[in-house]
Amino acid sequence: MPLKNTGTEQLIKDTTKRLIFAEGKLHATTQEIADAAGVNRTSLHYYFRSRDLLIAAVFQEAMHGLSERLNQCMVSAKPFKQKVEFLIEVFLKDMMAFPYQETFMVTEINTLGKQLVGNIDSVPVKSFLSEVQQEMDSGNLKAMPPSQFLMNLFSLLSYPLIMAPLYKQLFQLSDGAFDELITARKTMIMDLIFNSKS
Amino acid sequence: MPLKNTGTEQLIKDTTKRLIFAEGKLHATTQEIADAAGVNRTSLHYYFRSRDLLIAAVFQEAMHGLSERLNQCMVSAKPFKQKVEFLIEVFLKDMMAFPYQETFMVTEINTLGKQLVGNIDSVPVKSFLSEVQQEMDSGNLKAMPPSQFLMNLFSLLSYPLIMAPLYKQLFQLSDGAFDELITARKTMIMDLIFNSKS
DNA sequence: TTTTATTTTAACATTTTTGTTAAACAAAAA
DNA sequence: TTTTTGTTTAACAAAAATGTTAAAATAAAA
Numbered sequence A, B: 001m002p003l004k005n006t007g008t009e010q011l012i013k014d015t016t017k018r019l020i021f022a023e024g025k026l027h028a029t030t031q032e033i034a035d036a037a038g039v040n041r042t043s044l045h046y047y048f049r050s051r052d053l054l055i056a057a058v059f060q061e062a063m064h065g066l067s068e069r070l071n072q073c074m075v076s077a078k079p080f081k082q083k084v085e086f087l088i089e090v091f092l093k094d095m096m097a098f099p100y101q102e103t104f105m106v107t108e109i110n111t112l113g114k115q116l117v118g119n120i121d122s123v124p125v126k127s128f129l130s131e132v133q134q135e136m137d138s139g140n141l142k143a144m145p146p147s148q149f150l151m152n153l154f155s156l157l158s159y160p161l162i163m164a165p166l167y168k169q170l171f172q173l174s175d176g177a178f179d180e181l182i183t184a185r186k187t188m189i190m191d192l193i194f195n196s197k198s
Numbered sequence C: 001t002t003t004t005a006t007t008t009t010a011a012c013a014t015t016t017t018t019g020t021t022a023a024a025c026a027a028a029a030a
Numbered sequence D: 001t002t003t004t005t006g007t008t009t010a011a012c013a014a015a016a017a018t019g020t021t022a023a024a025a026t027a028a029a030a
Helices: A008-022 A030-037 A041-048 A051-074 A080-097 A101-118 A122-137 A146-162 A164-170 A175-194 B006-020 B031-038 B041-048 B049-074 B080-097 B100-118 B122-137 B146-162 B164-170 B173-196
Strands: none
Touching: A008 A030, A008 A041, A008 B041, A008 B122, A030 A051, A030 A122, A041 B146, A051 A101, A051 A122, A051 B146, A080 A122, A080 A146, A080 A175, A101 A146, A101 B100, A101 B164, A122 A146, A146 A164, A146 A175, A146 B006, A146 B146, A146 B173, A164 A175, A164 B031, A164 B080, A164 B100, A175 B146, B006 B031, B006 B049, B006 B100, B006 B122, B031 B049, B049 B080, B049 B100, B049 B122, B080 B100, B080 B146, B080 B173, B100 B146, B100 B164, B122 B146, B146 B164, B146 B173, B164 B173
16 A cells, blocks of 8 residues: 555546546547556556556446445435436436446446446345335336336436437537437436336 | 459458357457458458458448338338337347447447448438327327437337346346346337327 | 655567568459 | 469568566655
8 A cells, every 4th residue: 555645546547537438538548548647657557557457447436436326316215206316317417427437338348247247236226126116016107027117217318328429410419409408308207207107 | 343252251241240249249350350250361451451441341231231121110101109119129139139239339439420320311210200299299199309209219229238238147137038028128118108198 | 864665757578450562372364 | 375353361560559677756764
């Protein structure tokens, strides 16, 4: 552990996170990262040993943060509907700040594989899924396997953001107009999920 | 144009398509592709000049095919609901045969950018979107911007497949069990999209 | 102040992958 | 058969990226 902590290690991680997850430089080289952080490329190796380990550290940190925030939503004391509403807000906010985080996850989903799911605490997810089941039993939600409900929710939230460049082109939208479209989805998704006839 | 067509060019394209889109070797090197096709690596350059051009050719061919099949659905004479049902079937079938096609698209969405949308014929999409608007006007569909309807449909179809490795882990499912989950989504998506209260 | 541990850097080495050249090969046309 | 055209290959070259070593710089501790 560093006695003389100069903050370089965190600077490198933060810079990598910004480059890859916010600016979309998914294949940023060690040189590009070092330049952006204003340090010598060797420092990356000094602190993280290899490029792969740096990326892994950054990704783990990001996933852990997001996972923690989502878990707070899932286990909060709010009524179910408010809980989902809050979850949508938290998730959308994160995704708009780091638009390429999920894209990166998709590209690395095979290499990271099981390690990825290891970063997700399954307890809050399971508790959330059983709450979904309860809501279905009481007729507040259309009956379906709770896993499908969860996939629906995240599909509707994530996919348009992942495909943003495509949809902007297809619908001929400016960045601002597209952001409005995404923001409008919050209530739309709530509607779609909660107001379906059984 | 080759006088002595030995089929090597198409063999290389088909092998690349299989490696990348079906087997998920998203970063396959020219050597790996050549080996898989059983040809010398130089042949790749002879026919396509560079790796990038090969990939571009393969991707364009794949997108064009899918786009054509989707367009056939969109402009078919069927009633709206059957049309959507057919579209879901065609799309799911394609995605299950080439599970990494869309993942690849996500990763290359920035580099390919506008060129990508160029491969999509906008006429059938526009005609489909106006048909969606009609259905909303007649009260058969919950009112919302047609672009949102389209994004919802493709979100619900695509995202679970893109994230398959994650969901298999998270829900502890075998490949077979996951396939069932996906197959079950067909009717579930129809339900969700058509049976929402206005 | 000297010593010590940590941090940072420059120079070098290696690996990985792509791209090029020129020659060998094969088959149809002259 | 020889010529021509197209195809395939081996050997070489170059580029791009990562990883290593050893020395210089820095700041705290003795």
